[in-house]
Amino acid sequence: MVRFWGTRGSLATPGLDTVRYGGNTSCVEVRTDAGDLAVLDAGTGIRALGREISTDAKRVDVLLSHLHMDHVQGLGFFECLYREGCQVHLWGPASTTMSLRARLTRYLSPPLFPVRLRDLPALTLHDVPLGRFEIPGFTVHCALVRHPAPTVGFRLEADDAALAYLSDHEPALGVRDFPGPPEWTSGFDLARDADLLIHDTQYTDDEYETRMGWGHSTVAQTVAFVTAVGARTYVPFHYDPTHGDAELDQMHAAAADALRGICRVIPAREGQTLSVTSGGVA
């Protein structure tokens, strides 16, 4: 089961104009049939998720794609961090010179935040390993992907289904005829044949002209990527703060038109729940 708690990129964008698709920044809940819980990113959406997690929960694994503010801003407001008896395991990329803890401390410490990381005893930090590793209920594949600063994508496998999460991804940057061969395409192995692919779809073609290299994709680029990797269901995600619901409707319609007969398109909406199975979304 997949539930979207934050679908927005860059900046939380509450307001009448974003009610349908949501204004909170990146956060996705993923649960196995047995109830194991993984959380993808800790944007502002994680605050509401924390309140929904049972007080009986003993462990939560939070997988951070990277440490840009829209992916960590909700972390300090995640209720599970302050509950007795609940262990929170936080996985995220180190840099070439600093551990995840050192990097995260830059935000989770005064003057930016009143609580220090070291004051959260139930929190265990892991420099996320590149490659395959296990967390309760899930096999996780992790790889660096193209986005400014160390950024990873995830592939979660459980219950015979595979979900790929590439929230911030610009695989077309610098590629003259995108997509190129699979071996030269960022994120390809993570997304290959995924039952559900949650992928960055931040820009229109016009916007991309002035935002090239910022680490995000257009609708057309994502359509090309989705087609190349053979994903069964594509979930547009990480919406630009300037895009209201009406504009997103147009972008999603363009993606659905381009992928008709190739792949199902289900735009991410805050609060939406999807049941992922082998072969797509039930």
Add this chain to the structure above:
Amino acid sequence: MAQHEIEVILTRELASYLATAVFVVDPEGELIYYNEPAERLLGTRFDETGPMAMSDWTSMFSATDENDQPLKAEQLPLVAALQYGRPQHERFRIRGLDGGRRLIEVTAIPLLGQAGRFVGAAALFWEAGEP
């Protein structure tokens, strides 16, 4: 073929925009890319040769020192960068597959990615002049 590491993909993309000749090999020494300026020096196109095993590319360009003595594979900067994990610079001659004899200078560096992963090596070539 499995997807290359992101650091290698980015190296290739950078190389594809440079006027400097660049060679990229994977950790096993397989030649996985060279750019257009390198194609001119080597006298062949990557699309024609495709990826090449180290045993092939170390011998096919007939590398010699400035006194025309053949170089062993381990004397080539890229092989040294792969074997010893450190930069290496050399000046030597090659014969391109177009038959052209060229004096070149080569600097090779190992590519170390996030978490110190050894993901391959790259070499930058300069044509030093006609031999």
